[in-house]
Amino acid sequence: MALTFALRNADTADIDTPLLGVLLPTGSELPTDLRALDERLGGALTRALTRGDFRGARDETLHFDGAASGAGRVLLVGLGTPTEPSASLRRGASLLARQAHKMGVGTAAVVAPGTDGEAIESIAVGLSMGAWEYIDLKTPPPEAERKKPLARVTIVAEDSRAAKDSLARGEAIAAGYDVARRLAQMPGNLCTPDLLAKTATDIGRRHRLKVTVLGRREMERQKMGSFLCVAQGTPQDPKLVTMEYRKGKRGAAPIVLVGKGLCFDTGGISIKPADRMEFMKFDMCGAAGVLGAMEAIARLRLKVNVIGMFGATTNMPSGIAVKPGDVVISHLGKSIEIINTDAEGRLVLADLLSYARRFKPAAVIDAATLTGACVIALGHTATGVLGTDQPLIDEVLSAAKKAAEPGWQLPLWDDYKELIKSDVADIKNTGGRAGGTITAAMFLREFAEEYPWVHLDIAGTAYSEADLVAIPRGPTGVPTGTFVEFVRGRAG
Numbered sequence: 149m150a151l152t153f154a155l156r157n158a159d160t161a162d163i164d165t166p167l168l169g170v171l172l173p174t175g176s177e178l179p180t181d182l183r184a185l186d187e188r189l190g191g192a193l194t195r196a197l198t199r200g201d202f203r204g205a206r207d208e209t210l211h212f213d214g215a216a217s218g219a220g221r222v223l224l225v226g227l228g229t230p231t232e233p234s235a236s237l238r239r240g241a242s243l244l245a246r247q248a249h250k251m252g253v254g255t256a257a258v259v260a261p262g263t264d265g266e267a268i269e270s271i272a273v274g275l276s277m278g279a280w281e282y283i284d285l286k287t288p289p290p291e292a293e294r295k296k297p298l299a300r301v302t303i304v305a306e307d308s309r310a311a312k313d314s315l316a317r318g319e320a321i322a323a324g325y326d327v328a329r330r331l332a333q334m335p336g337n338l339c340t341p342d343l344l345a346k347t348a349t350d351i352g353r354r355h356r357l358k359v360t361v362l363g364r365r366e367m368e369r370q371k372m373g374s375f376l377c378v379a380q381g382t383p384q385d386p387k388l389v390t391m392e393y394r395k396g397k398r399g400a401a402p403i404v405l406v407g408k409g410l411c412f413d414t415g416g417i418s419i420k421p422a423d424r425m426e427f428m429k430f431d432m433c434g435a436a437g438v439l440g441a442m443e444a445i446a447r448l449r450l451k452v453n454v455i456g457m458f459g460a461t462t463n464m465p466s467g468i469a470v471k472p473g474d475v476v477i478s479h480l481g482k483s484i485e486i487i488n489t490d491a492e493g494r495l496v497l498a499d500l501l502s503y504a505r506r507f508k509p510a511a512v513i514d515a516a517t518l519t520g521a522c523v524i525a526l527g528h529t530a531t532g533v534l535g536t537d538q539p540l541i542d543e544v545l546s547a548a549k550k551a552a553e554p555g556w557q558l559p560l561w562d563d564y565k566e567l568i569k570s571d572v573a574d575i576k577n578t579g580g581r582a583g584g585t586i587t588a589a590m591f592l593r594e595f596a597e598e599y600p601w602v603h604l605d606i607a608g609t610a611y612s613e614a615d616l617v618a619i620p621r622g623p624t625g626v627p628t629g630t631f632v633e634f635v636r637g638r639a640g
């Protein structure tokens with residue numbers, strides 16, 4: 149259930165709430181807005197700050213009994229030394245919502261002293277991120293044992309037009325993240341190519357976007373031999389979905405967002421080991437990010453032309469599945485030798501990138517849980533960023549930073565091309581273990597012609613197997629925010 153928000157312009161000492169969260173950066177003195185609250189608490193806040201019991205470090209929290217004020221509890225949450233205020237506010241607010249959720253308070257209030265109206269957007273996004281859960285498939289516990297999920301939050305701020313707009317933007321972005329994370333967390337038997345396509349048509353209907361869905365037959369007609377060879381082992385109909393949002397200048401070249409949508413990746417004939425294979429339900433997070441971003445972009449009513457595009461299928465071994473050594477002809481016409489059927493994402497993306505040319509894009513950004521090598525290189529902290537156009541790469545990196553989804557660039561030099569040369573075809577689909585993220589991107593580059601292009605390898609950042617401080621384990625919503633910030637940066 150989505151969080152609901154209210155804005156309230158009142159003294160923090162008088163807010164009647166079971167939990168008041170206070171977001172503070174490193175080294176704060178007691179903000180003037182908290183003086184009355186501090187007095188009611190007998191100077192406890194001042195003492196905590198001057199003694200250094202609370203320094204405002206990132207993810208630091210300190211809990212007070214607030215009964216002497218209107219609040220049942222007061223929770224200080226540290227923001228660190230923000231270099232990117234939107235990112236640190238999102239993280240702090242998310243941590244606050246997680247704590248509130250654990251306490252079972254149902255409602256809470258939050259204040260970020262010294263911030264402007266812009267902060268409200270980030271706080272709303274962060275709170276929604278922290279409160280998110282996927283409980284559809286669990287039997288609810290008996291009433292007596294049930295904790296109240298966090299449902300309503302009051303943001304203590306001036307209730308102006310600008311504040312309301314900022315909150316609405318936060319809610320729009322939060323709704324986008326909800327779409328992406330929900331789809332990602334759904335198991336592979338429920339989140340099918342059909343469901344992803346249906347989600348796209350549903351978003352399209354609500355926001356009046358033109359949505360086109362190609363199935364196996366249509367893709368055969370388009371000669372998408374690369375995408376189709378991945379779908380060869382499954383009876384499910386693969387889907388190539390395009391969503392057209394055109395609220396920018398008439399005829400202006402669109403931004404094209406592309407997502408890998410493997411509803412499950414067994415590896416195919418080059419089958420994966422059983423251990424932790426269940427996480428391969430997350431192999432559609434690129435597509436989920438496209439859907440989430442389109443939802444958010446439409447809600448934000450950004451004045452810009454954007455095409456969302458994804459390829460959805462399931463990589464399965466079977467008697468008719470593609471085999472190592474097979475050669476297929478891609479939509480662009482280049483022949484590909486399949487060395488490893490588990491390098492399927494790049495095969496799907498190759499045909500999408502080639503198909504994208506028809507939109508005459510101003511820029512194409514793809515996102516894919518593409519390589520285990522990216523997890524080894526950058527861990528779960530940074531998305532791998534590679535591309536053909538340095539200004540575009542820089543623009544994407546700064547959008548990612550704003551969205552608290554940091555990226556890190558890896559090189560895409562011609563030297564690596566040797567590694568994907570084939571003896572029998574134009575190119576082969578794997579380049580060995582060394583530089584796995586780069587050779588995967590080198591492969592994609594062969595199909596990203598006629599436009600500036602950036603690739604996001606989100607294998608390490610789209611989901612987490614362990615609890616993160618501000619976000620519970622499971623899907624993170626990456627790259628929804630990066631897409632949204634990039635598009636917003638280009639909007640008129």
Ligand code: BES
Nearest residue numbers: 488490491492517518519520521578607
């Ligand atoms: N979906 C996987 C990549 C992946 C691995 C995502 C771990 C998330 C976590 C991709 O399709 C894959 O299997 N890649 C192979 C490529 C290899 C065969 C060249 C890999 O990374 O091992």
Ligand code: MN
Nearest residue numbers: 413490491492
């Ligand atoms: Mn794979």
Ligand code: ZN
Nearest residue numbers: 410413431493
């Ligand atoms: Zn995969």
